[in-house]
Amino acid sequence: MDDAQGTLARLPERAFWPQVRWQAGIFGAYFGQFVKTRLAYRMDFLVDTLGVLASIGIQLAVLTTLFSKVSALQGWSFEQVLFIYGFSLVPLGLFNLVSVNLYGFSDAYIIEGKFDRVLLRPVNPLAQVLCESFNISGLNEIALGLVVTVWAGIRLGLQPGALDVLALLVLAPTAALVYLGVFLAITAVSFWFEDRMGIAPPVYNVIRFSRYPLTIYSLPVRILLTFVLPFAWVAYYPATWFVGGADLKFVAALTPLVGLVVFGGAVLVWRRGVRNYTSTGT
């Protein structure tokens, strides 16, 4: 190396886009490795696929039964509800794919000390934590969600244009950021407190509410899902781009903003947590 004996060479900082590209490359490398280890257990993947299929099948059966009794739910037809439900699976799948290390973060990373290793590497700590494991069920949820959405879309007679395809590509990932942000913020709390009570599971259960049209709920629940635990932005609001009236398109278009704000806020909490970790050395 060309470093002088007593100095360490400083590498030039990358500009924004090269940094994003590099980070994406790291993500790809981690994901590739993960898939390789999973390929060794093909049966697992099959079983998982069947499991996801079964759980989605049951929920579809419930919806079908429900709509065999009533023709509409607060003005929402079977196909519209189905569309929203299918759409909700796509952000959920994206979120589940990367969020697996957030559960048990406190045990594995803080108490067992795996976070030390993370800090020893020249990659963003959050990116490392999210990339170190994936939940392959996420891929199943994304695929099945798309199938349900497209099928419901056809039944509704939607004529998607290029703008709608673009909207799907933007809305689904940014909606996933809402989930990721909420759970990241909850996870970051374990930098200060060992999360013994486990706030994550009850919050995770609230996700279920986000799969159905928001208007079927009472006002307090609507307010809760829009502003407090903003899971309404994961499926209902973005899906109204496709199945709502023209007046709702504006609200749907706010989804990326909400996603970025929620996730950005969570990253700030996370960063403070990392600072607290390095200054208290839990």
Next chain:
Amino acid sequence: MSDVLIRVRDLTRDYRLIKRREGVVGGLVDLVRPRWSTLRAVADVSFDIAPGEMVGYIGANGAGKSTTIKMLTGILTPTGGEVTVGGLVPWKQRRQYTRHIGAVFGQRTQLWWDLAVVESFRLLKKIYEVPDDVYAAQMGVFNELLGIDEFLHQPVRKLSLGQRMRCDLAAALLHKPRILFLDEPTIGLDVVAKENVRRFLREIRDLQGVTVILTTHDLGDIEQLCRRVMIIDKGRVHFDGELEELRRRTGHRVRMTVDFREPTSGARLATVTAGLPVVWQEGEGRRHVAEFRRLDVAGADVIKRVVNDCPVRDLALAEPDIEEIVREIYRDSAAAAAPAPGRSA
């Protein structure tokens, strides 16, 4: 080699601990109004390390070793004092800094449990942006010196401890770091594996000039690797110098264990070595232990007397282990100065 790579000045680190009250009510009160106490884990530590040095950093558990290493690696922010390594501040310029260091922390592997060894290396290559030619060259060196070829395609969880340590060393050095931090690199290894690790560290230092800081309990590690030793206890450095100097300070104390053919009394042994600066510890029956300093008396003289006067079956000389020396050094400096402040436990 006169210039400084690692510069540490007045490094201090406090931990805040809750003083627990007793009982259920006390526990509730703790939640609302915790009483904090401060534990000074590292106190005013200063030293310089030159490029290419191999330094042994030793001390008992809880002495402040790992806290110091954590600050030097940038994992922990100090309460006070400063550290600059090659112009970088570890905890402030972490992403720049971590490219230049490698670390192996004791029993905990830095590798990915489920991945084949070679896949872990490929991932590290990507993370540290190791150029292809450097990667190939480093892998060549590791194969030659560590023989990692044999288990390159096995998942890390299937490796033996010795194999895993070899892989961890290779992983920590893959990006050709300037500094290598090792926390107990030989703990739990058998004699052969220990020897392999030590030989590798010597060779890689000669080959790539890497600066090594290692903590250990094993005097053998220090003897074979480090000319310089630092002893830390209760957060303070009590000794910083060459190993030879450390030995001289303890006067080359030796412990002699003798197994006699028949039960022998302590009084008899005292008369046997009368006139020699030898202290017999309390012993009974056939086994007795004596202590003396090589500076005061030659081992051969002591042995001659004992063997001539009593029927001896077996005899062994042992140097004190590192922990004993550490205790001794600490006793000396505790006697010289007032006890370190800020410690309650």
